[in-house]
Amino acid sequence: MTKQQANWSPYDNNGGSCVAIAGADYCVIAADTRMSTGYNILTREYSKICKLADKCVMASSGFQADVKALQKQLAARHLIYQHQHNKQMSCPAMAQLLSNTLYYKRFFPYYSFNVLGGLDNEGKGCVFTYDAVGSYEKVGYSSQGSGSTLITPFLDNQLKSPSPLLLPVQDAVTPLVEAEAIDLIKTVFASASERDIYTGDKLEIVVVNADGIRREYMELRKD
Amino acid sequence: MFRNQYDTDVTTWSPAGRLFQVEYAMEAVKQGSAAIGLRSKTHVVLGCVNKANSELSSHQKKIFKVDDHIGVAIAGLTADGRVLSRYMRNECINYSFTYESPLPVGRLVVQLADKAQVCTQRSWKRPYGVGLLVAGLDESGAHLYYNCPSGNYFEYQAFAIGSRSQAAKTYLERRFENFTDSSRDDLVKDAIMAIRETLQGETLKSSICTIAVVGVGEPFHILDQGTVQQIIDTFEIVAEQEGPDAAIGQEAAAEGAAADQGGSTDEGVAPMES
Numbered sequence: 303m304t305k306q307q308a309n310w311s312p313y314d315n316n317g318g319s320c321v322a323i324a325g326a327d328y329c330v331i332a333a334d335t336r337m338s339t340g341y342n343i344l345t346r347e348y349s350k351i352c353k354l355a356d357k358c359v360m361a362s363s364g365f366q367a368d369v370k371a372l373q374k375q376l377a378a379r380h381l382i383y384q385h386q387h388n389k390q391m392s393c394p395a396m397a398q399l400l401s402n403t404l405y406y407k408r409f410f411p412y413y414s415f416n417v418l419g420g421l422d423n424e425g426k427g428c429v430f431t432y433d434a435v436g437s438y439e440k441v442g443y444s445s446q447g448s449g450s451t452l453i454t455p456f457l458d459n460q461l462k463s464p465s466p467l468l469l470p471v472q473d474a475v476t477p478l479v480e481a482e483a484i485d486l487i488k489t490v491f492a493s494a495s496e497r498d499i500y501t502g503d504k505l506e507i508v509v510v511n512a513d514g515i516r517r518e519y520m521e522l523r524k525d
Numbered sequence: 526m527f528r529n530q531y532d533t534d535v536t537t538w539s540p541a542g543r544l545f546q547v548e549y550a551m552e553a554v555k556q557g558s559a560a561i562g563l564r565s566k567t568h569v570v571l572g573c574v575n576k577a578n579s580e581l582s583s584h585q586k587k588i589f590k591v592d593d594h595i596g597v598a599i600a601g602l603t604a605d606g607r608v609l610s611r612y613m614r615n616e617c618i619n620y621s622f623t624y625e626s627p628l629p630v631g632r633l634v635v636q637l638a639d640k641a642q643v644c645t646q647r648s649w650k651r652p653y654g655v656g657l658l659v660a661g662l663d664e665s666g667a668h669l670y671y672n673c674p675s676g677n678y679f680e681y682q683a684f685a686i687g688s689r690s691q692a693a694k695t696y697l698e699r700r701f702e703n704f705t706d707s708s709r710d711d712l713v714k715d716a717i718m719a720i721r722e723t724l725q726g727e728t729l730k731s732s733i734c735t736i737a738v739v740g741v742g743e744p745f746h747i748l749d750q751g752t753v754q755q756i757i758d759t760f761e762i763v764a765e766q767e768g769p770d771a772a773i774g775q776e777a778a779a780e781g782a783a784a785d786q787g788g789s790t791d792e793g794v795a796p797m798e799s
Contacts, residue, residue: 314588385590385614 311364314339317500319423319449320361322419323461324427324442324475325400326334328511331419332487333361333447334495334522346503346524353515355380355424358420360400360506364434365413373413374431375403397430404436408411411435415446416466420510427475429509442474449494451503456490458490480509485515488520495523536648546652547645550674553654555765557600559723560587562658563683563697563716564669565707568740569660571598572716574687574723578606588753592617593744594627596737600687602654602675609637611651615761630661634670634678642676656686662739685719692722709740710756713748729757737789 316498320333334506337348350371351361360376362369379399383391391399397418404412406474411434416436431444443461461476476483495502502525507518531537532545539545558576562569575584588598589610597613599606616636620628637657644650657672671686672678683701685693696719704712716736721729731754739745 374622381618382614385611469588 313328315364315413315448316344316366317448318363318454319445319447319491319494319498319501320350320363320415320417321445321453321457321487322417322429322431322443323457323487324362324419324426324429325419325476325478325480325483326475327425328480328483328509329359329419329421329427329429330480330483330487330507330509331359331361331417332491332505332507333363334449334491334499334501334503335364336424336499341499343503345434346412349506351508353508354396354418355393355420356515357510358396358418359510359515360416360418361446361508362414362416364415368412369414372403372414372416373504376400379403391490392423393418393428393430394422394440396420397440399428401436401438402431404432404434405420408435417444417446421512425512433448440474442476445490447501449498452494452498453490456493457486461485480511484509491520491522496522531644534648535645535650535652544645544675550652550654554601554656554674554686555688556654556686558587558722559601559685559687559691559693560598560600560656560658560669561683561690561697561719562660562669562681562682562718562722563701563704563719564660564667565629565709565712568669568707568712568738568743569662569669569707570659570712570716571596571658571737573598573735574720575735585795588735588747589614590737590747591633591659591661592621592627593631594663594739595633595659596739596745597612598658599769600656600690600736602656605653605655609640609655609657611683612640613659627663629665630659630668630670631663631665631728631758632653633661634659634672639676641672642672643673645676646665648775649782654762658684658686660737660739660745662741667740675713685723687723693719696722709738709743710738711777713738714756714760715723717753718760729761730754731757739746744748767771772796 319340323332330389331351333350335347337344350363354357354376377426380391400418415433422428428439429441429444431441432438443457484507491505502522505520505522509516531539535544535546538674550794553785558574562571562572571588584601590596593612599611611645613633617628643652644652652674659670661668669681670678671684682704683697713759720734731750737747
C-alpha cells in the first residue's frame with residue numbers, strides 16, 4: 303500500500319534570478335522581470351526588487367505571492383521600528399529582521415529565496431543571502447533563483463577573494479568600481495538568459511549609494 | 526465641586542444623570558498644557574506648548590506622528606496619550622496592510638471614541654485622562670477632530686484644549702472663517718499666534734512650542750526649531766514696527782489676563798495696560 307501523495311500544492315515557482323554585489327561605498331542589486339509558471343510566461347514586466355528602507359533593498363525569487371506577503375510584513379514592521387526609534391532601520395538590522403520573519407514560518411515557509419543589499423552604518427556596501435527558512439550570512443556577492451547555478455560560478459571566478467585564512471585579511475566586498483560591477487551584472491544576466499528558460503525579458507538594476515537609490519533597466523532575450 | 530456620593534466609580538450614575546468620573550477625567554485634560562489645531566481646505570496644523578517638569582528635565586512629547594497622513598496632539602495625562610498613539614499607529618498599519626490604502630481619519634476617530642467609551646462602562650477600568658486633537662488628510666479633504674475622555678468626538682475648523690486654552694479659542698474664534706482658504710504658511714503663523722495667546726506674557730520662542738503640519742503633498746511632520754523660530758521672528762518684527770497700538774489690538778484676546786502681564790519681557794509686544 304503506497305503512501306497517499308498530495309494532489310494539490312500551496313506553492314508555485316514563478317522563476318527568475320536575483321543577484322547582488324557589494325562594493326566599498328555602493329551596493330548593486332539586480333533581478334530579471336520575467337514571471338512564469340510551468341512552461342508559460344505570466345508577464346514580462348514584474349519587479350522582484352523591493353525597497354525596504356532608505357539604504358536597504360531586497361530582491362527575491364521563488365513564489366511571488368509569498369514574496370509579496372513577506373515584503374508587506376517587513377514594510378509594516380519597519381514602520382513600527384520608525385515610530386519607536388525615530389529613524390530608519392539599518393541594513394544589518396533589517397537583515398536580522400528578515401531572518402527572524404522567515405524562521406517564524408519554519409513549518410510552513412515563505413517560498414522565497416532572498417538576497418538583501420544595501421549600505422551598513424558606515425556607508426560600506428553589504429549583501430546578505432538567505433535560504434527559505436531564514437538561515438543567512440553576510441557576503442560580498444550572492445545569487446538566488448533559477449539562474450543561480452549558472453551565475454554563481456561566474457561570480458566566484460570574478461569576485462571571490464582568496465581564502466580568509468590567508469594574510470593579509472581580504473575584505474569580502476569587491477574592490478570593483480560601481481560602473482564595473484554594473485557591467486558585470488549585465489554580462490552575468492545576459493549569459494543566464496541564454497540557457498535558463500525562466501530568466502529573460504528585462505533586467506532591473508538598483509544601485510544603493512551615498513546619494514540614494516537609483517534604478518536602471520536593460521533588455522534581455524525574450525525567448 | 527464635591528459630589529462625592531456618586532463619584533466613586535465610573536459605573537455609578539448621579540441622580541442628575543451624570544457620570545462624575547468621566548467629568549473628572551475631562552478635568553485632567555483641562556489641567557494639561559495647551560494644544561491647538563486649525564485647518565484649511567488642504568492643510569492641518571497642530572501646535573502645543575512645551576511643558577517641562579523642571580529646568581533640568583526635557584519637555585514632554587505631546588505631538589505624535591500616527592501615519593504619513595495623520596498626526597495627533599494631546600493634552601492631559603501624557604502616558605495615556607502615548608498608549609493611545611501606539612494604538613492609533615497600529616490601526617493605521619493594519620489597515621494599510623489589508624487595504625493597501627491609508628486609513629480614513631473619520632474611521633480612526635470613531636475607533637478611538639469607541640475605545641474611550643468602553644472605559645466609561647466597565648467597573649474595573651478608568652477613563653483615559655487625555656484629550657486628543659487628531660489632524661489628518663484623506664480622500665474627503667483635511668480634517669481636525671477632538672476626542673474626549675467621554676468617548677465623544679467632534680470635528681472642528683479650529684480648536685484648543687488644555688490650560689489657558691480659552692485665550693487661544695478666543696483668538697481662533699475671531700479668525701476661523703478665513704482659515705479654509707488660508708495658505709499653508711499663514712495657517713502655521715496663526716497656529717503660533719494662537720499658542721502665544723496661551724502663554725500670556727511669556728516670551729514666545731521656538732523652544733517653548735512645537736508645531737506640526739500635514740497637508741496635500743506634505744506628509745505629517747514636526748517642524749524643526751530653526752524653522753519655527755524664523756516664523757516667530759517675522760511677526761515679532763512686524764509687531765515692533767507697527768507700534769504699540771496695533772500690537773495692543775492684536776492682544777485684545779488676552780485682555781482678561783492683562784493684569785498678570787506686569788513682568789512681560791517680550792521685546793516685540795507692547796506692554797499691556799489693564
